Each structure stands twice: as structure tokens, then as C-alpha cells.
Amino acid sequence: MADTLTVTDNRTGKSYELPIQDGTIKAMDLRQIKTGPDDFGLMTYDPAFMNTANCRSRITYIDGDKGILLYRGYPIEQLAEHSDYLETAYLILYGELPTDGQLQSWRREITLHTMLHENVKKFMDGFQYDAHPMGILLSTVGALSTVNRDAKNIFDKTTRMRQILRLIAKVPSIAAYAYRHSIGRPYNNPDNDLSFTGNFLNMLFKMTELKYKPHPVLERALDVLFILHADHEQNCSTTTMRTIGSSQADPYSAFAGAAAALYGPLHGGANEAVLRMLTEIGSLNHVPDFIAKVKSGEAGSRLMGFGHRVYKSYDPRAKQIKKIADMVFEVTGKNPLLDIALELERIALQDDYFVKRKLYPNVDFYSGLIYQAMGFPTEMFPVLFAIPRTVGWMAQWEEMLLDPDQKIARPRQIYLGSEARDYVARDQRK
Numbered sequence: 001m002a003d004t005l006t007v008t009d010n011r012t013g014k015s016y017e018l019p020i021q022d023g024t025i026k027a028m029d030l031r032q033i034k035t036g037p038d039d040f041g042l043m044t045y046d047p048a049f050m051n052t053a054n055c056r057s058r059i060t061y062i063d064g065d066k067g068i069l070l071y072r073g074y075p076i077e078q079l080a081e082h083s084d085y086l087e088t089a090y091l092i093l094y095g096e097l098p099t100d101g102q103l104q105s106w107r108r109e110i111t112l113h114t115m116l117h118e119n120v121k122k123f124m125d126g127f128q129y130d131a132h133p134m135g136i137l138l139s140t141v142g143a144l145s146t147v148n149r150d151a152k153n154i155f156d157k158t159t160r161m162r163q164i165l166r167l168i169a170k171v172p173s174i175a176a177y178a179y180r181h182s183i184g185r186p187y188n189n190p191d192n193d194l195s196f197t198g199n200f201l202n203m204l205f206k207m208t209e210l211k212y213k214p215h216p217v218l219e220r221a222l223d224v225l226f227i228l229h230a231d232h233e234q235n236c237s238t239t240t241m242r243t244i245g246s247s248q249a250d251p252y253s254a255f256a257g258a259a260a261a262l263y264g265p266l267h268g269g270a271n272e273a274v275l276r277m278l279t280e281i282g283s284l285n286h287v288p289d290f291i292a293k294v295k296s297g298e299a300g301s302r303l304m305g306f307g308h309r310v311y312k313s314y315d316p317r318a319k320q321i322k323k324i325a326d327m328v329f330e331v332t333g334k335n336p337l338l339d340i341a342l343e344l345e346r347i348a349l350q351d352d353y354f355v356k357r358k359l360y361p362n363v364d365f366y367s368g369l370i371y372q373a374m375g376f377p378t379e380m381f382p383v384l385f386a387i388p389r390t391v392g393w394m395a396q397w398e399e400m401l402l403d404p405d406q407k408i409a410r411p412r413q414i415y416l417g418s419e420a421r422d423y424v425a426r427d428q429r430k
């Protein structure tokens, strides 16, 4: 049997043979299907890209039915157990696990880029004390495009890699500054003796002590959470990164757009929305009423942290996060909202409404409980998602830039508006 699709246009009786490659047909192959010479030709209509591949990628593989997630072929469970965030970031960016030497120079490179231009403090001072840190992050990173003027030189590999390093290293520093700004505390300088995640904790939480010492269990827990959030193939924010990048904008501006997409409560803002939902439910005996409200489809009553466009089984990251929760609660004490979360999960996994719709806990369902137990305010949760996802956005952006198939993104539409009509003078309008 040939790898082709035979379609017959019943409007004309004509048949067409379309090649099938990688489980897809090229949308452009449909344009030849016309009813006459003036016909534009067939398009596909796919709002939200439910069934459209917009690229060929070698970075991350997800099997939604089997709950499989691979970064460059390595299972997320093995990376969570054996790797650390910076090594995983190297893997995602370069495609291979680093040798000892490569990892050491990679760590040194990132460490030496964590310092921020003093102007960033001036940007920060412009924000109200209670400005949402995600709004601060995306605006400040966007503003860095005015500082690193060479960033527009996106096709020069050395310059491009310098921006990627700067973003991976500086996004946590900006996030820490945003947090310090919101609590009215002075900014902390990076401590080059600490790990990537240890230094982030230092810039967040160092007070008057001369040298901040991160709690090793919390440092490891946050580092594994960073591994779990590093990339996730063509999600909403990565697609935004690729789309903005396709016009050849600089990576700081593209990052600002991707972070804006992540900020939404249906995407990376869900971890914040989960905590608000658990707090609103308040106690175990309110769970049945809340579930009933969700099932009634009442406006705005979604079970946040549940469901996924791709995973129609348990999100493998959520399984890992539940393990980290136990590790963290050993140190911080159990988050009282955990019992409500576990009860919601217990009911949802057996209730036909959720089972029929294949709604399972996703990466955002338990992460917020850990962040809260570690002392992060709820508004910092999407920022804690954006920090590790920086490397995923950068790797996907660079892959798009270097892909000969890619060009500026510009979808078509189905036009339902008025036919052409003449202008009506103001005194003639009804």
C-alpha cells in the first residue's frame, strides 16, 4: 500500500492523490482541490491548532495516552532522578548530555551571567509595590532588548548563544528582584559559590546573614521542579515564542510574548489558580459542593490543575511532583491544603464527568502546594514556571530559526464579514 491519501472532491468528481509523510499531509497539497480556475483552493479550518503540526522538532516528545515525556529521548523520570536543571538545560539546548568538561564550562558561563545591569533596578522602581511579578518579569525581560542591542543579530551563532545564556542566567535574577521589590526588601547580589537554584534561593531569601545557605532538600526539590518544567513541545507559550520569532524579532521581545502567553490561567497561570481554588474550597467538607459546581459547568468553575490538551492520562510530571511534595513537607511541615487536593483528585479520578473527559492532574495541580510550603507567595508561582521554561523557549526558538521549512507565521481565515459595499455619508446613515 502506498503512503498516500486519495480524496475525491464530490463537487467535481475529481480525485487527488496526496502524499502522507510523518503521519501528516501537507496542508498546501489541498490547495490544488478547486471547483474552477477562480477557486482559491481548499484550506483546513483548525481553530487552536487541535490537529495541526506547525513544525518538525527533535527536542521533546510526549505520548499523551501513555503519559510519556522525553527530553531529547531521555525519560523525564530518569532526568528527575539523576540530573539537575543546568545539565538538563544543556541537553535540551544542545541535544546531548554534556561531558564533565562541557558541564563545568556551561555552569561557569551561566554563573557569570546572573548579574543584572543596574538599570534593571530603575525599571523595577517604576512598578507599584504590589505589581504582579509575572507582569514585572515579562516587561523587564522585554526591556532588556533595549540594553542588549546586539540581540537583533539573531543569525550570528555566537551572538545568538550569548543572548540565550544571558536569558537562562538572568531570568531567575529578575524574578528574585521582582519578589524583593514586592516585599520592599533590598535586592541581593548573586553568589557564584552556589548552584543555579541555590543562588536563586539566595537572591530571593538572603536577609542580613553574610552568606546565604540554601536548605539542601529545598534546593534539590526546586531544582527537580525546574527540570520538570523545562520544555513541553508545542504548548501555547512555545508556539507564541516560535510565532514571534518567525518575524525575526530579537529573543528578549519574543520571550516577553511567550511569558505573556504562559501567564494565562489556562496555561502556566494555572498553578496560581489551583492555590486560589484550594483556598476558596477551604475545607474537606466543601469538596463535594465544589465538584458539583464544576460538573454543572457553572461559568468559571473549572477544576484548575486538571486536564490537558495532550495528556489524556496522568501527566508524568504530576507523578514526580507528588514525590517532591513528600520531600518538601518533611522539612516545611505538610501544607494543610494538600488534603483538599488529594480529595479532589480521589473524587475526580472516579467520577464519570472527569473520567469521560480524560481529565487527570497536570503539572500545575500539586506544584503550587510545594511553592507555598517553601514560602513563595501565590503570585510568584507562574514566575517559577517561566524560569525553567526559558531554556525550552530558547531551544524551540533556535530550532525554528534554523529550520529551512519555516518562514514568517501567517495563517489564513474563513471570512464571514460583509461583502464589498460603498461608503455612506454621515447624514445618510440611519
Ligand code: SDX
Pocket: 231, 232, 234, 235, 236, 265, 266, 267, 268, 270, 294, 301, 302, 303, 304, 305, 306, 307, 308, 309, 310, 357, 359, 362, 363, 364
Ligand atoms: C499547562 O500544552 C501544554 O503542554 C501546557 C503545559 C506545558 O507544560 O506547557 O503542560 C502546562 O498549561 C498545563 C495545563 C494547566 N491548565 C489548567 O490546569 C487549567 C484547567 N484545565 C483546562 O482549562 C483544560 O483542561 C486545558 C486548557 C488544559 C485543556 O483544554 P482543552 O484541551 O482545550 O480541552 P477543553 O477545554 O476543550 O475541554 C474538553 C472538555 C470540556 O467539556 P465539554 O465542553 O466537552 O463538556 O473537558 C472539560 C471542558 O469543559 N474540561 C474541564 C477541565 N478541563 C477541560 N472541566 C473541568 N475542569 C477542567 N480543568
